[in-house]
Amino acid sequence: MNLQGTTALVTGASRGLGRAVALHLAAQGVKVAVNYRHQRNMAELVVAEIRAGGGDAEPIAGDVGAAPEADALVAQTESALGPIDLLVNNAGIFRRSSLDEFSESEFSEMRRVNVDGLVYVTRAAARGMKERGRGRIVNLASIAALGTLMAGTTFYAATKAEVILLTRRFAMELGPFGISVNAIAPGFILTDMVYQNRTAAEADALIADIASRTMLGRTGRPEDIASAVSFLLAQDFLTAQVLTVDGGRTDYISHAG
Numbered sequence: 723m724n725l726q727g728t729t730a731l732v733t734g735a736s737r738g739l740g741r742a743v744a745l746h747l748a749a750q751g752v753k754v755a756v757n758y759r760h761q762r763n764m765a766e767l768v769v770a771e772i773r774a775g776g777g778d779a780e781p782i783a784g785d786v787g788a789a790p791e792a793d794a795l796v797a798q799t800e801s802a803l804g805p806i807d808l809l810v811n812n813a814g815i816f817r818r819s820s821l822d823e824f825s826e827s828e829f830s831e832m833r834r835v836n837v838d839g840l841v842y843v844t845r846a847a848a849r850g851m852k853e854r855g856r857g858r859i860v861n862l863a864s865i866a867a868l869g870t871l872m873a874g875t876t877f878y879a880a881t882k883a884e885v886i887l888l889t890r891r892f893a894m895e896l897g898p899f900g901i902s903v904n905a906i907a908p909g910f911i912l913t914d915m916v917y918q919n920r921t922a923a924e925a926d927a928l929i930a931d932i933a934s935r936t937m938l939g940r941t942g943r944p945e946d947i948a949s950a951v952s953f954l955l956a957q958d959f960l961t962a963q964v965l966t967v968d969g970g971r972t973d974y975i976s977h978a979g
């Protein structure tokens with residue numbers, strides 16, 4: 723499918739991977755709703771960059787993990803930019819923890835945003851997609867759900883395993899309506915998330931360590947994920963798939979001694 727002239731909602735697009743996805747889609751002539759939760763100024767910068775390049779975009783506030791806000795951000799997108807053809811469920815949070823330091827409130831907040839948020843926004847956007855008989859959805863999972871054993875990511879990984887399961891089940895449920903649902907499982911990509919809950923020195927050591935155990939010898943850039951999301955959105959006969967985009971990190975772990 724040629725994406726030119728379609729409308730996309732990208733959740734969590736004020737920064738990081740969502741921002742890169744929004745810019746990449748806009749460069750292909752897609753009208754983009756740039757959702758954010760807190761950082762309106764960052765979302766407005768993304769929108770300004772798109773408009774400066776001749777594209778069409780709107781900043782759309784809303785917490786994906788609150789059902790009424792998810793409904794509202796879908797409605798606002800459609801009234802500003804037209805019916806949603808493409809949905810990228812990107813908004814997500816990471817809280818580092820182990821079993822010993824398990825925090826109920828942090829786990830439930832991760833699940834609220836990473837899992838409930840994806841369900842609420844998908845439900846809201848799918849209503850119109852079903853009526854129109856077409857739609858493309860891409861969810862952001864993580865290689866954490868596939869078993870990279872990075873310390874402190876167990877409960878985050880559990881939320882991303884749910885994302886993978888929901889991707890396949892929603893693909894089943896929405897396929898008869900002409901809607902595809904796929905996921906990307908990114909590897910280690912340099913965004914704000916990498917620096918959260920770590921000192922700069924810890925983050926730098928982690929980056930060097932991961933790059934040394936990745937087939938392509940580097941960590942990922944947001945654009946690496948944006949081009950993969952865009953690829954999935956353009957496919958006509960591909961659904962229920964999880965595409966790992968990690969420079970060969972999980973395979974390095976499988977194959978190295």
Ligand SMILES: NC(=O)c1ccc[n+]([C@@H]2O[C@H](COP(=O)([O-])OP(=O)(O)OC[C@H]3O[C@@H](n4cnc5c(N)ncnc54)[C@H](OP(=O)(O)O)[C@@H]3O)[C@@H](O)[C@H]2O)c1
Pocket residue numbers: 733734735736737738739740757758759760761762764784785786787812813814815816835839862863864865907908909910911912913914915916
């Ligand atoms: N970076 C990686 O290495 C990596 C690897 C695997 C998977 N992922 C996944 O990729 C996605 C993006 O990650 P990232 O690294 O780009 O994260 P990030 O840099 O921390 O950015 C998170 C984005 O999500 C938004 N957000 C957070 N909570 C939200 C909520 N409740 N409602 C709406 N928006 C919300 C933030 O908005 P505000 O700016 O307003 O706070 C921000 O735009 C996440 O699902 C993450 O789990 C990332």
